[in-house]
């Protein structure tokens with residue numbers, strides 16, 4: 126069992142961002158309850174939700190918190206300044222989260238998704254000081270922040286905020302040396318500041334569970350009995366300073382798969398690291414839009430363009446080349462409007478994108494390909 130901020134916690138965290146849904150789109154809390162039980166039975170304890178994950182905190186209350194002794198697990202939530210009208214509204218998010226979760230404390234509380242675009246707001250609202258106050262009051266036990274910016278900003282934030290006990294970073298084997306996401310440099314910055322790392326998006330929004338053919342072939346040729354997704358999760362979990370790897374599990378099968386290699390975690394050996402290096406090389410040879418479907422860009426789009434869905438179709442088209450199938454998918458997604466060609470170029474979306482994608486350029490290419 127690894128230690129994280131002085132707590133005994135296994136290396137896998139249950140991300141509650143993409144929970145299973147019923148046909149009416151409500152969260153299937155019965156299935157979440159079974160998933161939570163299996164997770165706990167495997168000796169794992171870390172559950173990750175956030176104020177802005179719709180219905181997730183309430184589902185955590187129903188499926189986990191009201192069914193298990195409070196001290197038998199750790200719950201995480203996040204304060205999101207972008208989702209607040211003003212300072213007071215931001216500071217009230219903890220009260221809303223506690224109410225939704227049905228608990229009187231949160232184990233790990235994070236400032237959510239800091240980047241060059243929003244970190245000033247967190248300062249202006251005095252939210253770092255506020256986190257210390259919440260900890261002193263016993264409403265939260267540990268302070269952290271999740272991060273989508275440059276290593277330079279991370280370096281400054283970790284220097285200026287010793288109260289941050291840990292940092293949550295986006296790391297996966299594809300983004301490791303990506304010149305935009307810079308996973309490796311962010312990780313090394315956290316190591317330099319001696320802060321443990323929680324990893325989000327280890328399978329890159331699900332794409333590394335079903336990677337393009339040349340990458341899949343490299344992984345399959347190893348003959349490993351473990352799943353394709355396991356390579357991505359084990360890669361990040363093998364980094365010394367990574368204490369928790371979050372997996373946003375959406376069904377029981379994904380939970381069982383994760384538990385099969387993470388309940389009793391073994392780091393990648395030298396030969397397995399070489400396989401990852403080959404997979405990274407194969408990925409670099411493929412054209413892709415690095416969208417993780419986080420949807421930070423969509424809420425403010427005046428033309429209601431479903432940006433991540435259009436990017437998913439374009440990526441699929443570039444990887445698999447089945448253009449007629451892509452055209453059908455595109456027509457279906459845009460049948461009620463929100464075509465790529467309707468973009469007015471206001472650039473709202475680009476300011477929100479943690480992956481720094483040139484969204485409007487890509488929408489132009491998508492309009493050309495499918496309209």
Ligand code: SF4
Nearest residue numbers: 426468469471472474
């Ligand atoms: S630039 Fe286009 S896609 Fe982005 S928010 Fe504006 S209209 Fe929407």
Ligand code: SF4
Nearest residue numbers: 416417419420422478
């Ligand atoms: S384009 Fe950027 S902000 Fe929008 S869903 Fe993709 S990664 Fe997220």
